[in-house]
Structures are given as C-alpha cells and as structure tokens.
Amino acid sequence: MDRLSGLDASFLYLETPEQLMHVCGLLVLDTTTMPGGYSYAAMRDTLESRVRKVPQFTRKIRRVPLDLGHPIWVNDDHFDINHHFHRMALPKPATYAELVEVCGHLAGLPMDRNRPLWEMWLIEGYIDSNGVEKVVIFSKMHHATVDGASGSNLISYLCSLEPDAPPLAPDADARNESGPGGLELFGRGLLDTLARPLSIPKMVMPSVGLITATIGRAREGTAMAPPFTAPRTSFNGTINGHRTIAVADMDLEDIKTVRRATGATVNDIVLSVAGGALRAYLDERGELPEAPLLASVPVSVRGESEREGGANKVSALFARLGTDIDDPMERLQSMTEANKNAKEHHKAIPADTLQDWAEFAAPRTFGLAVRAYAGLRLAEKHPVVHNLVISNVPGPPIPLYFMGARIDGLYPLGPVFHGAGLNITVLSNNGVVHVGIIASELSVRNPQTMVEHFPRELARLKEVAEAGAAAVE
Incomplete structure (x- = not known):
C-alpha cells in the first residue's frame, strides 16, 4: 500500500478554491525538430505511451474512511489520456501577452481529485519574439505528487536527449494495485491514529534542542x-x-x-x-x-x-x-x-x-x-x-526534446x-x-x-x- 506522507497529504488539506496547491510549468517547443513533423494526435499518442511507464502519472488518491489516516495512492483503472492532455489554439496573431493571459487562467483552475493529479494543455498559435510560431505545453501537477526536484525529474522522464531517441522514463509499465478494501483502510487508519501520539516524545526532545x-x-x-x-x-x-x-x-x-x-x-x-x-x-x-x-x-x-x-x-x-x-x-x-x-x-x-x-x-x-x-x-x-x-x-545543461520537439523555454511556476x-x-x-x-x-x-x-x-x-x-x- 503506497500511503501519502504527512507532508504530501498536507498539500491536499491546505487546498481551497483560492489557495491551489499545484505546480505548473510552461514549456515552449520548437516542433520543427519532430521526426515526421508536428501532429497533435502523434504527440498525444506518444505521451500516453510514455506516461503509462511512470506510476506518478497513472495513480490517483483514495481517502481513508473517516479520514483516520492520510490517503493512499491507487492505480486509476479507467485512466484516459484525453482527461489529462487537452488542445487549444490562441487567436492569431497571438504573442506573449495572450499566452501568459491564457496560462494564468489555466493555473487558476482546480484539478479533479477523482483522477490522477496532473494535466497538460497543448497551446497552438503562439508567435514568439522572433516572429516564429511555436507550440506551448502548459503543465499542472499537484504538490501532493511532486516537489521541485521530483517535478523536474518527472518532466525529464517524458523527454529524450535527441529528437528520435527513446525517452528517459523507466522502461516498465506502471502497475499499482487498486488498493485495499474500505474495511482494511479503516483498520489501518485507526491503528495509525492510535499509534501516532507514541512518536511525539521522540520528536519533542530534538525539537527543544x-x-x-x-x-x-x-x-x-x-x-x-x-x-x-x-x-x-x-x-x-x-x-x-x-x-x-x-x-x-x-x-x-x-x-x-x-x-x-x-x-x-x-x-x-x-x-x-x-x-x-x-x-x-x-x-x-x-x-x-x-x-x-x-x-x-x-x-x-x-x-x-x-x-x-x-x-x-x-x-x-x-x-x-x-x-x-x-x-x-x-x-x-x-x-x-x-x-x-x-x-x-x-x-x-x-x-x-x-x-x-x-x-x-x-x-x-x-x-x-x-x-x-x-x-x-x-x-x-x-x-x-x-x-x-x-x-x-x-x-538540464543540454537540450531536451519533448515528444521530439526541442524545449526552447522551460518556466516553472x-x-x-x-x-x-x-x-x-x-x-x-x-x-x-x-x-x-x-x-x-x-x-x-x-x-x-x-x-x-x-x-x-x-x-x-x-x-x-x-x-x-x-x-x-
């Protein structure tokens, strides 16, 4: 059973419609490096094949009955890439101002906790400062899933060192168990709740020091x-x-x-x-x-x-x-x-x-x-x-390629x-x-x-x- 740590779970507990606890990223892509040329369908299908190899992209949270313990991660048996990878186009000509306005709007939208806690929006029609049309990926991952370092690693798992090279993701399918039944979760949560005060003395003395x-x-x-x-x-x-x-x-x-x-x-x-x-x-x-x-x-x-x-x-x-x-x-x-x-x-x-x-x-x-x-x-x-x-x-000190497209900009938020x-x-x-x-x-x-x-x-x-x-x- 893969249980959320208290720190991971706290980002769920602290979230409100105003205080959203996801981490965002804005990736500016040069699609001219993509083998065979740019295609939304090809990018979506390639992304799906890659995220299925990384558990963090295919698992969702499951609450413990009565919230007696922190939630657990379980595999989403109904995972559908179309719930996570979306397509939109900016009105032409769309420059920087239109791009950040749209991304600000997307950053203010909460994520569905009934599904794996990540989303990507593929944004077409962006014209950069040099007058070149680029494709932008705006990503969102909940802080319960990643911190700064692990978030950067997760993005790199979907990338490659060359346009046509294999991804850096682990070469194995993500297969998480669906998780224990409700009664078992209740029992484990109750035991955790009863045992938790016993750890206080071990923490108090170092904290006082x-x-x-x-x-x-x-x-x-x-x-x-x-x-x-x-x-x-x-x-x-x-x-x-x-x-x-x-x-x-x-x-x-x-x-x-x-x-x-x-x-x-x-x-x-x-x-x-x-x-x-x-x-x-x-x-x-x-x-x-x-x-x-x-x-x-x-x-x-x-x-x-x-x-x-x-x-x-x-x-x-x-x-x-x-x-x-x-x-x-x-x-x-x-x-x-x-x-x-x-x-x-x-x-x-x-x-x-x-x-x-x-x-x-x-x-x-x-x-x-x-x-x-x-x-x-x-x-x-x-x-x-x-x-x-x-x-x-x-x-990364070297170029990375997202689904074959070179990453020209990688802005964390x-x-x-x-x-x-x-x-x-x-x-x-x-x-x-x-x-x-x-x-x-x-x-x-x-x-x-x-x-x-x-x-x-x-x-x-x-x-x-x-x-x-x-x-x-």
Missing part, C-alpha cells in the same frame, strides 16, 4: 532570518483564485561571469538579482519598505532524508533579499554572508523534521483552519511570516499562499536561466513589470563585478 541552539545562534548573530519579521507589501494579504503569470530569460554565462569574479554561489547570485528586481519593482510603485524583504527558500533534502516514501522531501530556510541596498555588489556581498549563516543553521536542522511533524496533519482541522484564516483575512492582521517564496531548481501571494521560480536549461513568476491577481496584477527587472539587475551586477575584477588585476 533545536530551539535552544537557534536561540544561541541568534545571540551570536549567525542564525538565519526568523519568520514573522518581514515588512508588509502589497503581495502579503489574502489571495483569490485568479493567477497572473510572467516569464523572462537570463544568460547562464552572465551568472557564471559574476560567480568567477566574486566567488559567490549561483544561488546567492540568483537571490541577489531577485532582491534587486523586487527593489526596483516596489520602488517604481512607491511601496519600497525600509526593511529588506524576507523570502522562504525551499531546500531539497532528498539526499539527506532517511524516509523512503513520500514525493515531497523538502525543508526551507529564510533569506533576506537585500532590497534595502541599492548597490548590486554590496547587496550580493551582504547576502552571501547572510546565506552562509542561513545554510549552516539549516544544516543543523534534521532533514526529516518538517516531514516528521507533518505526519500530524489532520485533514478536517487543516481545511477548517485555512478557510477560517482566509474568511477572517488573518493574513492582513498578524505580522508577515514571509514576503514570498523563491525556488532555484537546477535543470509554484503555488501561492494566503499571506504570500507571490512565487518566483528560477530554472537553468541548456545555458539559459528561465524565470517564472506567478501571483494571485490581488497581489500582483501585472507581474511583467516585475520580471523585466531580472535581466536588467543581472546586467547591472555583471558590469560592477567585471569592473571590480579588472581593478584588482
């Missing part, structure tokens, strides 16, 4: 930035179910140039560029706070986790983004030092802490709490936990939450760094004015870094 160590770090000035210390901005309130999207590209070689000149890590540079972009965006709107913005940065613990099951193996650290610093080099230096402390602090936290405590997530309690939180607009009444979520996901209606995800792909921004419409109505600052801020940082390196020589 962690709190003590954190207090010590705070006194020494080596702790990561604490939550609930973020300044309030226009994207820190109650969200609605409508989404806005914007994407941009940066040159990975430019980031490497800054890295060589400064010694900073790629992640430090990305966060510093994000800080500069957010500073410029808020300053243009007359909303720049004096205190720096605070970001929640998901961190994969897949290599350190001792848990075997579960799709989500993540933790998080908090990072100040230096939005109070105008000079790009000064901001990078400040963030490099702060991130060093944050990373060391994060390493001191057991990898499975979040997953262990998430096992106590209760579906009804979580659901009622989220609805009450939104209904009472509590996100606007207590101190801001964090301003936004920023993820940096490593991608994460979920947004009440209190933090903005998510920025960065992914490298074949020498290009793709930036994806998604927000609640109430939080950021026009994210294009934000994302445009990313390449500009990188250019500023590169110029200063190269000048500094030349002066040293």
